[in-house]
Amino acid sequence: MAHAFAIETEGLSKALGGRPIVREVGLAVPRGSVFGFLGPNGAGKTTVMRLLVGLLKPDAGNIRLLGSDLAENRKALMGRIGAFIETPGLYENLSGRENLKLACRLRGIDTADISRVLGIVAMEGAADRRVRSYSLGMKQRLALARALLGNPALLLLDEPTNGLDPEGIMAMRELIRDLPQRIDATVFLSSHLLGEVEEVVDSIALLREGKLIAQGKLSALGSTSARLKITVDRAPDALALLLAHGLRVEPGSAANDLCVTYDRYAENIDPAEINRRLVSAGIGVSALAQERLGLEHLYREVMGPRPAMEGEAA
Ligand SMILES: Nc1ncnc2c1ncn2[C@@H]1O[C@H](COP(=O)(O)OP(=O)(O)OP(=O)(O)O)[C@@H](O)[C@H]1O
Numbered sequence: 112m113a114h115a116f117a118i119e120t121e122g123l124s125k126a127l128g129g130r131p132i133v134r135e136v137g138l139a140v141p142r143g144s145v146f147g148f149l150g151p152n153g154a155g156k157t158t159v160m161r162l163l164v165g166l167l168k169p170d171a172g173n174i175r176l177l178g179s180d181l182a183e184n185r186k187a188l189m190g191r192i193g194a195f196i197e198t199p200g201l202y203e204n205l206s207g208r209e210n211l212k213l214a215c216r217l218r219g220i221d222t223a224d225i226s227r228v229l230g231i232v233a234m235e236g237a238a239d240r241r242v243r244s245y246s247l248g249m250k251q252r253l254a255l256a257r258a259l260l261g262n263p264a265l266l267l268l269d270e271p272t273n274g275l276d277p278e279g280i281m282a283m284r285e286l287i288r289d290l291p292q293r294i295d296a297t298v299f300l301s302s303h304l305l306g307e308v309e310e311v312v313d314s315i316a317l318l319r320e321g322k323l324i325a326q327g328k329l330s331a332l333g334s335t336s337a338r339l340k341i342t343v344d345r346a347p348d349a350l351a352l353l354l355a356h357g358l359r360v361e362p363g364s365a366a367n368d369l370c371v372t373y374d375r376y377a378e379n380i381d382p383a384e385i386n387r388r389l390v391s392a393g394i395g396v397s398a399l400a401q402e403r404l405g406l407e408h409l410y411r412e413v414m415g416p417r418p419a420m421e422g423e424a425a
Pocket residue numbers: 127128132150151152153154155156157158159303
């Protein structure tokens with residue numbers, strides 16, 4: 112049956128140790144998307160993942176995966192979902208291939224699928240070595256291969272680049288970016304690092320303190336804020352003039368620069384009109400550039416300032 116969403120939750124809530132950890136989360140993950148589930152450490156991302164694969168039972172709310180209710184169809188659904196949550200959980204004394212064979216046996220998957228998934232994660236060459244000798248990046252790739260066994264329609268990846276070195280992060284990122292072309296699946300991916308997912312996902316949800324605070328297509332979410340950078344010959348006069356017109360304007364990084372920040376959808380800001388106003392007040396305008404503020408800006412706005420590091424001034 113066709114369904115628009117690979118994951119849909121409604122009022123999903125869970126308390127752990129007497130503390131509410133997941134609070135009325137309503138996720139809507141479009142089918143076929145690469146979806147980034149973002150939030151700072153401790154926001155509750157792993158707990159949501161564990162609820163989605165049935166490792167935890169919700170206190171309240173519903174979960175629909177691939178169009179079916181998880182509580183009613185858990186067994187059938189688990190055969191269509193690949194997941195990699197928290198640690199890779201591999202047998203160190205077995206080779207990569209043996210780990211995959213074992214996973215096939217446990218899940219009733221034909222072992223003929225092993226060469227396909229090894230090919231996707233580019234691990235054919237190392238498949239017969241013991242996992243003990245693998246780098247963390249290789250272990251993560253093998254864990255991804257295991258999640259891909261049986262050609263799942265939904266793939267849940269919890270912080271797949273956690274603990275990897277920059278090279279490992281790059282390799283995993285490229286792998287995830289290419290997944291939609293290689294497999295016909297929805298990919299739901301959690302991370303606490305925005306920069307890490309920004310290039311690979313098409314939609315995101317932001318979680319803070321167990322609550323969903325934004326959700327939608329990256330293009331829509333990331334591009335609503337915009338900035339107009341203006342270079343003038345009399346910055347203080349220009350600043351006063353634009354403030355008097357009710358614009359959100361502040362001095363820019365250089366002495367002759369001003370920055371106007373606005374919402375592209377909510378506010379109708381016309382750069383040509385601003386230029387005319389400045390020029391007719393006798394202010395020379397030498398440059399006027401419009402730039403969209405990326406997801407980084409939204410993330411900071413929604414998530415609040417980055418907490419000060421140890422030894423850093425507050
Ligand atoms: N079994 C548990 N009992 C009590 N509290 C728990 C339990 N499991 C998790 N928590 C708490 O729930 C909160 C959310 O944890 P969770 O691991 O879901 O966050 P996260 O967003 O995945 O963070 P991280 O990126 O650090 O993994 C944390 O404050 C954690 O200490």
